[in-house]
Amino acid sequence: MSRLKILLEWWYSELKKIYGLWYLEILRYWREKSRIISSLIMPLLWLLVFGAGMRGMQLGGVTSYQTFMFPGILGMTLLFTSVWSGVSVIWDREFGFLKEILVAPVSRTSIVIGKALGSGTTALIQGTILLPLAFLVGVHLSPLSAAIILPLMVLISIGLVCIGLLIASIITSMEGFNFIMSLVVMPIFFTSGALFPLTSAPGWLRVFGYINPLTYGVDALRWATFGETMIIPVQFEILILLAYAICMVAICSYAFNIRK
Amino acid sequence: MQPKFAIETRELTKKYDALTAVDHLNIEIGYGEVFGLLGPNGAGKTTAISMLCTIINPTSGCAQVNGFDILKRPAEVRKSIGIVFQDPSIDGRLSGRENLQLHACLYDMPSTLTRRRIAEVLELVGLEDRADDRMKFYSGGMRRRLELARGLLHSPKVLFLDEPTLGLDPQTREHMWDYIENLAKEACMTIVLTTHYMEEAERLCNRVAIIDYGTIKVIDSPDNLKSTLKGDVISINSTEPEKLATKLTDLKIAPEAEFSDGTLRLTVPDADKLIPRLIEIATDIGVQVNSVSVHRPTLNDVFLHYTGREIRADEPESAMKMHMMMMRRK
Numbered sequence: 001m002s003r004l005k006i007l008l009e010w011w012y013s014e015l016k017k018i019y020g021l022w023y024l025e026i027l028r029y030w031r032e033k034s035r036i037i038s039s040l041i042m043p044l045l046w047l048l049v050f051g052a053g054m055r056g057m058q059l060g061g062v063t064s065y066q067t068f069m070f071p072g073i074l075g076m077t078l079l080f081t082s083v084w085s086g087v088s089v090i091w092d093r094e095f096g097f098l099k100e101i102l103v104a105p106v107s108r109t110s111i112v113i114g115k116a117l118g119s120g121t122t123a124l125i126q127g128t129i130l131l132p133l134a135f136l137v138g139v140h141l142s143p144l145s146a147a148i149i150l151p152l153m154v155l156i157s158i159g160l161v162c163i164g165l166l167i168a169s170i171i172t173s174m175e176g177f178n179f180i181m182s183l184v185v186m187p188i189f190f191t192s193g194a195l196f197p198l199t200s201a202p203g204w205l206r207v208f209g210y211i212n213p214l215t216y217g218v219d220a221l222r223w224a225t226f227g228e229t230m231i232i233p234v235q236f237e238i239l240i241l242l243a244y245a246i247c248m249v250a251i252c253s254y255a256f257n258i259r260k
Numbered sequence: 261m262q263p264k265f266a267i268e269t270r271e272l273t274k275k276y277d278a279l280t281a282v283d284h285l286n287i288e289i290g291y292g293e294v295f296g297l298l299g300p301n302g303a304g305k306t307t308a309i310s311m312l313c314t315i316i317n318p319t320s321g322c323a324q325v326n327g328f329d330i331l332k333r334p335a336e337v338r339k340s341i342g343i344v345f346q347d348p349s350i351d352g353r354l355s356g357r358e359n360l361q362l363h364a365c366l367y368d369m370p371s372t373l374t375r376r377r378i379a380e381v382l383e384l385v386g387l388e389d390r391a392d393d394r395m396k397f398y399s400g401g402m403r404r405r406l407e408l409a410r411g412l413l414h415s416p417k418v419l420f421l422d423e424p425t426l427g428l429d430p431q432t433r434e435h436m437w438d439y440i441e442n443l444a445k446e447a448c449m450t451i452v453l454t455t456h457y458m459e460e461a462e463r464l465c466n467r468v469a470i471i472d473y474g475t476i477k478v479i480d481s482p483d484n485l486k487s488t489l490k491g492d493v494i495s496i497n498s499t500e501p502e503k504l505a506t507k508l509t510d511l512k513i514a515p516e517a518e519f520s521d522g523t524l525r526l527t528v529p530d531a532d533k534l535i536p537r538l539i540e541i542a543t544d545i546g547v548q549v550n551s552v553s554v555h556r557p558t559l560n561d562v563f564l565h566y567t568g569r570e571i572r573a574d575e576p577e578s579a580m581k582m583h584m585m586m587m588r589r590k
Contacts, residue, residue: 013368020365024351031353031394100349100410103313104366105338 017106018114024097025085025118029125036126043077043130047137063226066137071221072194074130074149075156075214078123079192082157083185085119086164090174109253112165116249119164120157127153139225148224155241156217162248163188169255192218199230213244263327266291266418266450267312271321274307274474281307283474284321289452289467291417294444296465297454298559304474305454306346309420312452313343326417339367342416344407346423346454352396356387356406359395360413367414381409385439401432408439419443421453425460433460440464458559468559470566477566482559489557489565492531496524496538497550504547511541531556 029036051066051073092098101111128150134141141149167180191198191205192214198206209215216237223229229237265288272285282304289295297305310316312325314334323330326340350359357378364374382388385405395403404424411419424440425433441464443449455461461468462482469479478485498504501524505517508526513534518525528534531554542549 016368017366020362024354024362027358028351028353095348097349097351099315099345099347100363101366102315103338103341103343104363105335105368106366107335 014107014110017104018110018117021101021106021111021114022118022121025115026121029118029122036129039077039081039126040129042080043073044133046073046076047133051137064138067139068197069195070134070137070139071225072192072218074127074153074221075192075194075218076189077126077130078153078157078217079160079185079189079214081123081126082119082160083164083167083180085122086115086161086166087168087177087180089115089165089168090172093168093172107253108256109249112162112249112252112256115165116158116161116245116252117154119161120154123157123160124150124153134225141225145224149221152217152220152224152238155238155245156214156221158245159213159241159248162245162252165252166248166255169252169258188212188214191215193230194218197230213241216240262291263324265289265324266293267295267323267325267452269312269321269323272308272311272318272323273320274304274311274316275319280474282311282318285474285476287469287476287479289450291450292444292448293467294440294451294453294465296461296468297452297471298456298458298461298468298563299454299471300456303471305471306422307474308471309343309422309452309454312337313341313420314338339414340417341420342411342414342418343420344404344411344422344424346426348403348407350395350403350407350410353394355392355394356382356398356409357391359406360391360410363410363413369414377413377415381412384412384442385409386435401428401435404428404432404436405439408436412443416449418450418452421451423454423456425455425457437463458563462559470563472567478562485559485562486557487529489561491527491529492557493555494526494528494531494535494538495553495555496526496542497522497552498524498542499548499550503545504542507541507545508538513537513541 047066047070051069054065054069057065089098131141131146131149163184167184171180187208191208191212193201193209194214198209198215201209210231215231219229219231220234220237220241223234223237231237267287267289269285269287272282273280274282285308287295297308299305307316311318312323312330314330314337317331325337328336328340330337354362360378360381361374364378369377378391379388382391385408387402387405387409390398390402395406398406408421408424411421421440425436428436437460440451440453444451444464451464453460453464465482467479467481468485470477470485478488480488496504499522501519501522505519505524508517513526513528526534526538535552535554538552539549
């Protein structure tokens, strides 16, 4: 009985700490308004410029290319925002708050969860700002679609933040940043089926696509937008995303626990 | 029951490839002590503190902080300690109060206690008026003071200060020293500080460990360390130095007397007590004393004695990092 009580108290105190870490992420995001705006420029360029240029592309379906790519660009925004947020921990470790957090009596798992939920929330806000722009590219989002997209975005982000965190725990300086962008982030983006249907891609590309977790994220977003998936039924995609997020949080907690 | 020592290390060692940053460190620090790790940059001070704070693991050896093993019970160690890092560890986007509130949250402090303690520590470091400003508008000294306040917020048993006054102007440094002295006197807090400023170690510490290349050369109180050197040097300028020297040698007061240009130099254990006697003796034998000056050995002399070199008063090793941080925060 008393052991259960101790355990419950411990859980409660860790939950409070997770809340604190989540709140920290939100505060930081909110106070960097310029970042909010600048991070919207890239998706808009893709949608309105790249998308317009590719208008003539035939997809075999009824949707226009811009309509087709909209969920993909949502996924891209989540990818960039989340991985960046994870990687920025490198700075925090050198000059910032991370050291303070690491010497505090907080379990490493709580640190990762707090960070992932916080960044997930900021990615969610970022994506939500993009949603009303859907009409610009001919996507008609019903309130129901929007309501499904929102939690889906949080779920997708959590795993992506952890990719950033994992990179941050391996490389120790920002010099490797371009390396990360070209070796990790861009391949994830290009093989996720955000810009073209994977179903018509060559076999080798499809292999990369199917082992890429963002593929299922983008496809689930596509389902929420148009009502049908292109790869596997949506419930499996959500299961994959969920399992992936849990695995990544576990791996990151382990990586953070290694004291060099 | 309180453990015997606030900090106890046994052969604590940290190796990075070929470099041994901390080499078989053995220290015992009692409760209520202000203990200084004195050494040049790169001597292993920060590495030693990082191990005690459970940020990095030792390669070999062990240590206990507040009775808890740093490897087996890191959570308890973390609850027992407060730390002010050498490099900034605050978020400039948050206000001072928000930084403190987050700290309280991470240490699971009840909300009424949090409010009371935040008010207390802000008053201690004199930042009540600026508490609600974003910290990016703080000066370097104010940031440091807030970091000190934060380290104290959860009333830790042991406080680590890693170069607490590095890069601060003399006036702010003086204030920091006052705060730290008050903590030691009034709160009886165990404080471990690293520094490469001699005057800082001399002023604040009960005991000092001189550390170089990862090993401790000597541990003692600043006064004892200084007295292990031959002693104070008294220079007496008088009308007849030879006569005075002979008399003093006869009286066995100063066996090591040397003189040049009418100035007699004596190396003695305790100059303060001897000077009145010297004047008396000189007057008795009719020698007129023009001036007397005393050079006391400083910790700098001690450092030189034990390491064979001067302490390097370099620029902060984090100067480069600071620059990068400024670039980023812009």
